[in-house]
Amino acid sequence: MRIKTLFTLLLAVQGLCLTSIACAETTLVAVAADFTKPMTEIAAEFQKVTGHEAKLSFGSSGKAFAQIESGAPFEVYLSASEKYPQELEKSGLVVPGSRFVYAIGKLVLWSATQGLVDDKGEILKTGGFKHIALADPSHAPYGVVAEEVMTSLGVLDKLRPLCVMGENISQTFQFVTTGNAELGFVALAQVIDLNTGKIGSGSGWLIPDELHGPFNQTAVLLKTGAENPAARALVAFLKSEAARAIIRKYGFGSPE
Amino acid sequence: MLNEADIATLWLTFKVASLATVIMLMLGTPLAWWLARTTSRFKGICNALVALPLVLPPTVLGFYLLVVLGPKGPIGRLTSELGWGTLPFTFSGLVVASVFYSLPFVVQPLQASFAAIGQQPLEAAATLRAGPLDTFFNVVLPLAKPGFLTATILGFAHTVGEFGVVLMVGGNIPDRTRVVSVQIYNHVEALDYEQAHWLAGSLLAFSFTVLLVLYSTLKTHPVAHQLK
Numbered sequence: 278m279r280i281k282t283l284f285t286l287l288l289a290v291q292g293l294c295l296t297s298i299a300c301a302e303t304t305l306v307a308v309a310a311d312f313t314k315p316m317t318e319i320a321a322e323f324q325k326v327t328g329h330e331a332k333l334s335f336g337s338s339g340k341a342f343a344q345i346e347s348g349a350p351f352e353v354y355l356s357a358s359e360k361y362p363q364e365l366e367k368s369g370l371v372v373p374g375s376r377f378v379y380a381i382g383k384l385v386l387w388s389a390t391q392g393l394v395d396d397k398g399e400i401l402k403t404g405g406f407k408h409i410a411l412a413d414p415s416h417a418p419y420g421v422v423a424e425e426v427m428t429s430l431g432v433l434d435k436l437r438p439l440c441v442m443g444e445n446i447s448q449t450f451q452f453v454t455t456g457n458a459e460l461g462f463v464a465l466a467q468v469i470d471l472n473t474g475k476i477g478s479g480s481g482w483l484i485p486d487e488l489h490g491p492f493n494q495t496a497v498l499l500k501t502g503a504e505n506p507a508a509r510a511l512v513a514f515l516k517s518e519a520a521r522a523i524i525r526k527y528g529f530g531s532p533e
Numbered sequence: 534m535l536n537e538a539d540i541a542t543l544w545l546t547f548k549v550a551s552l553a554t555v556i557m558l559m560l561g562t563p564l565a566w567w568l569a570r571t572t573s574r575f576k577g578i579c580n581a582l583v584a585l586p587l588v589l590p591p592t593v594l595g596f597y598l599l600v601v602l603g604p605k606g607p608i609g610r611l612t613s614e615l616g617w618g619t620l621p622f623t624f625s626g627l628v629v630a631s632v633f634y635s636l637p638f639v640v641q642p643l644q645a646s647f648a649a650i651g652q653q654p655l656e657a658a659a660t661l662r663a664g665p666l667d668t669f670f671n672v673v674l675p676l677a678k679p680g681f682l683t684a685t686i687l688g689f690a691h692t693v694g695e696f697g698v699v700l701m702v703g704g705n706i707p708d709r710t711r712v713v714s715v716q717i718y719n720h721v722e723a724l725d726y727e728q729a730h731w732l733a734g735s736l737l738a739f740s741f742t743v744l745l746v747l748y749s750t751l752k753t754h755p756v757a758h759q760l761k
Contacts, residue, residue: 337722339721339722339723339724340722342724343721343722343724364724407618408622408704410704413705413719413722415719415722415723416719416722416723416724417722440706441622441704441705441706442704442705442706443704443705444700444705444715444718444722448700448701451596451599451701452599452621452704455599455600455603455605456603456604456605457599457602457603457604457619457621457622457704458622458704
C-alpha cells in the first residue's frame with residue numbers, strides 16, 4: 278500500500294517536472310575565488326530570468342584547471358587569468374570560439390588598520406611594516422599582477438624579503454584581516470562597500486591599471502557543456518547588461 | 534630532477550619535523566603516562582582534546598592558530614610583549630603548529646603501550662624499593678620501547694606530510710616556511726607537472742619506506758609479541 282502511494286507520488290512529481298519546467302536545466306560552473314561574491318549574485322539572477330540553475334564551485338583558478346584537465350564535469354569555467362583557458366583550448370577541451378573576457382580584475386593595496394595605507398601607495402616606498410601579503414605569483418593571477426605593480430614602482434627587491442604568500446586571493450585576504458600581515462594586495466571585490474562603491478573598512482589604495490599588465494579574467498564554455506542549454510544560456514547571460522551591472526557593482530572592470 | 538628550491542623545501546621539512554618530534558616526545562611522554570594511569574574525571578576531556586586534530590580539517594586548526602597566534606590573538610599579544618614577535622610566517626610558528634597537529638600520533642601509541650604494561654611490573658619494582666623515577670626509566674621505558682618507536686616515526690612522518698596547517702600559518706616563504714607539501718601544490722598549480730612528479734614521488738618513496746621499517750621492526754620485536 279505504502280509503496281503504491283509512493284510510486285503514484287513519484288509519477289506525479291515527474292509529471293510536474295515535465296510540464297512546468299520542461300526546459301530548466303542545471304549547469305556546473307568552476308569559478309575563480311575572487312569572483313565568489315558577484316558570481317553568487319549573478320547565478321541567482323540567472324535562475325530568476327532563465328529558470329536554469331548554475332551550481333558553483335569556488336577555488337583557485339589553477340586547481341579548477343587541473344581538475345578540468347583530469348575530467349571534472351565542469352561545463353563553464355571562469356578563470357581569474359587568460360592563461361588557463363588558453364591552455365584548455367590547446368588541449369581541445371573548449372568549445373571553439375567560446376573564450377571571452379567577463380571581467381577585468383582590480384587590485385587594492387589594503388590594510389585592516391585605519392590610516393596605514395595612504396591613497397597613493399607611498400607606504401610601499403617608505404616601509405614601516407614587517408609583512409606584506411600577496412597571492413603566490415607562481416600560479417595565482419593576483420600575485421602576478423601584484424609583482425608587476427611592485428616592479429613598476431621599483432620596490433620589488435626591497436620588499437621581497439617581507440612577502441608572505443597566500444595560496445589564492447582568499448587566503449591572502451585572511452592573512453591581512455587577521456592582522457598577521459599589516460597590509461597586502463587583495464581583490465577590490467573583497468573590500469568594497471557595495472553602497473558607496475569605495476573601500477569599506479581599514480585603509481587601502483586602488484591601484485591604477487597603468488602599473489600592471491592587462492588583468493583580463495577569462496571564461497570558456499567547456500565541451501562537456503556544449504549540448505547543455507543551461508551552460509550556453511549562462512555564457513550568454515554573463516555578457517548581458519544585467520550581469521555586467523553586478524560585475525561593476527563588485528568593483529570589477531567591465532569588458533567592452 | 535629535483536631542483537635547488539625543491540631540495541631546500543625537503544631540508545626545511547626535515548628540520549621542522551625533527552624539531553616538532555623531539556618537542557612532542559617531551560610533552561607527550563608525561564601526558565601519555567598521566568592519561569594511561571589517571572582515574573581523574575578530566576581524563577575524557579583531555580583524551581578528546583588530544584585527539585581533536587585527528588578529526589578536525591587541518592584548515593580549521595590552521596585558521597584558529599592564525600587568529601590566536603596573530604597580533605590580535607591572546608598568544609600573539611603575549612609573544613609580542615615578551616619581545617618575540619608573532620609566530621605566523623616564521624619557522625618557530627611552523628614547529629608550534631606541527632606540534633599541535635601531530636600530537637595525537639605521539640600520545641596515542643605511548644598511552645597504549647603504557648597502559649599495556651599494567652600494574653604488576655610497577656608493584657614488583659616497588660617491592661624492590663625502586664623509586665618512581667628509577668621505575669620509570671628502568672622498567673617502564675624499556676617495556677614501552679615499541680610504543681616510543683611508533684610514536685617517533687608516526688609523529689615525524691605525519692609532520693612531513695602536513696599541508697593544510699602549514700599552508701595557513703606558514704605564508705609560503707622560500708627557505709623559511711615553504712615546506713615540501715606546499716611546494717608540490719605550487720608545482721601543480723603552476724602546471725609544472727614534471728617537477729611535481731619528482732617531488733611527490735620522493736615523498737611517496739619516503740613514506741612507504743618509513744611505514745615498511747615501522748611495521749617490519751614492530752613485527753619482529755620480542756616486546757611487541759609480549760604486549761599482544
